[in-house]
Amino acid sequence: xxxxxxxxxxxxxxxxxxxxxxxxxxxxxxxxxxxxxxxxxxxxxxxxxxxxxxxxxxxxxxxxxxxxxxxxxxxxxxxxxxxxxxxxxxxxxxxxxxxxxxxxxxxxxxxxxxxxxxxxxxxxxxxxxxxxxxxxxxxxxxxxxxxxxxxxxxxxxxxxxxxxxxxxxxxxxxxxxxxxxxxxxxxxxxxxxxxxxxxxxxxxxxxxxxxxxxxxxxxxxxxxxxxxxxxxxxxxx
Amino acid sequence: xxxxxxxxxxxxxxxxxxxxxxxxxxxxxxxxxxxxxxxxxxxxxxxxxxxxxxxxxxxxxxxxxxxxxxxxxxxxxxxxxxxxxxxxxxxxxxxxxxxxxxxxxxxxxxxxxxxxxxxxxxxxxxxxxxxxxxxxxxxxxxxxxxxxxxx
Numbered sequence: 001x002x003x004x005x006x007x008x009x010x011x012x013x014x015x016x017x018x019x020x021x022x023x024x025x026x027x028x029x030x031x032x033x034x035x036x037x038x039x040x041x042x043x044x045x046x047x048x049x050x051x052x053x054x055x056x057x058x059x060x061x062x063x064x065x066x067x068x069x070x071x072x073x074x075x076x077x078x079x080x081x082x083x084x085x086x087x088x089x090x091x092x093x094x095x096x097x098x099x100x101x102x103x104x105x106x107x108x109x110x111x112x113x114x115x116x117x118x119x120x121x122x123x124x125x126x127x128x129x130x131x132x133x134x135x136x137x138x139x140x141x142x143x144x145x146x147x148x149x150x151x152x153x154x155x156x157x158x159x160x161x162x163x164x165x166x167x168x169x170x171x172x173x174x175x176x177x178x179x180x181x182x183x184x185x186x187x188x189x190x191x192x193x194x195x196x197x198x199x200x201x202x203x204x205x206x207x208x209x210x211x212x213x214x215x216x217x218x219x220x221x222x223x224x225x226x227x228x229x230x231x232x233x234x235x236x237x
Numbered sequence: 238x239x240x241x242x243x244x245x246x247x248x249x250x251x252x253x254x255x256x257x258x259x260x261x262x263x264x265x266x267x268x269x270x271x272x273x274x275x276x277x278x279x280x281x282x283x284x285x286x287x288x289x290x291x292x293x294x295x296x297x298x299x300x301x302x303x304x305x306x307x308x309x310x311x312x313x314x315x316x317x318x319x320x321x322x323x324x325x326x327x328x329x330x331x332x333x334x335x336x337x338x339x340x341x342x343x344x345x346x347x348x349x350x351x352x353x354x355x356x357x358x359x360x361x362x363x364x365x366x367x368x369x370x371x372x373x374x375x376x377x378x379x380x381x382x383x384x385x386x387x388x
Contacts, residue, residue, distance in 0.1 A: 061352065062319070062352060062353065063320060064319070064320075098319055098320070098321075098322065098323065099319060099356070100323070100360070101356075101359060101360060101363065102359065103319070103352065103356045104352045104355060104356070105352045106352060134367070134368050135364045135365065135368075136331075136364070136365050136368040136369060137368070138368050138369060198336075200331075200332060200335040200336060202328060202331075213322075213323075216324050217324075218324055218327065218328065220331050220335065220365070222335040222369070224335060224338055225338075
């Protein structure tokens with residue numbers, strides 16, 4: 001009888017914990033970051049249903065992200081035990097300083113009695129202020145050594161000037177930096193001296209941008225044989 | 238009470254014996270990370286698919302922290318992550334791709350949800366794949382899939 005009671009109690013407890021739920025309004029927050037905005041915060045409001053919920057952990061899967069459960073307890077620690085009907089928010093503070101373009105990062109939330117963690121995703125779109133199009137120039141080995149152009153465009157409300165530039169293989173890839181509109185638009189014109197041999201080179205730009213990640217930009221140049229093997233397509237594209 | 242304990246003990250012994258026999262007959266359990274090519278997110282690829290590609294057609298990119306790459310990164314892999322300055326890491330990748338062109342780049346990180354491999358793959362795809370004619374894939378299961386294969 002005692003064993004029966006214990007089993008029944010255990011089963012009951014399991015069922016009750018399964019019925020508890022932390023219901024999120026959304027599990028994906030999209031943020032359009034301003035170019036000079038280093039930190040952005042995604043918010044995931046939730047409500048607890050059933051018989052309450054216990055948070056085991058809430059870990060950011062990147063050092064660029066910090067999670068926080070609010071409201072905090074009176075002693076400023078995180079509130080991990082939630083009763084039915086209570087509302088809260090998980091905040092994810094994202095450091096954009098190393099990113100460009102679109103980036104997804106997640107807070108992994110583990111709840112008591114739940115096998116699978118919940119992933120709360122912050123999708124941040126970080127504008128690229130200094131844009132090189134294309135960022136790589138390629139000549140096929142043996143082809144005509146035609147001049148090719150990289151366009152440098154400033155996508156900002158304020159101008160960003162190129163302060164200096166340098167190529168690491170100017171002998172094979174001499175280039176000219178042409179100013180189209182100072183602070184807004186430039187061209188890097190490259191004409192290889194010889195395409196009969198494979199070669200590689202880099203052209204580095206330094207700018208007067210106040211934002212660290214836009215102080216530098218790099219263009220690449222290469223001469224290479226055409227790939228013999230066609231790209232395979234087994235993977236879903 | 239006594240008979241219950243005996244029954245429980247017998248059950249445990251029989252289960253253990255059955256497990257041992259299965260281990261001996263069938264072999265160790267398959268710890269490979271499950272991966273269904275039909276249900277993968279865009280640009281993701283199963284390790285089993287990669288194993289059908291010529292090895293010299295692949296450049297592996299490790300999107301994990303530097304210490305982990307140094308510890309057990311794929312042989313010949315290049316470190317490109319989102320923890321260090323992009324402009325410091327990108328040149329080594331480009332030198333590899335331009336010096337020894339490969340048709341495929343496979344990026345892996347630690348786990349599902351870390352997001353680093355997806356970010357790095359997107360950046361490489363947008364910046365260079367078109368010009369240098371390579372495909373960029375994300376390894377489903379990340380380093381865990383590679384480690385499980387080795388067991």
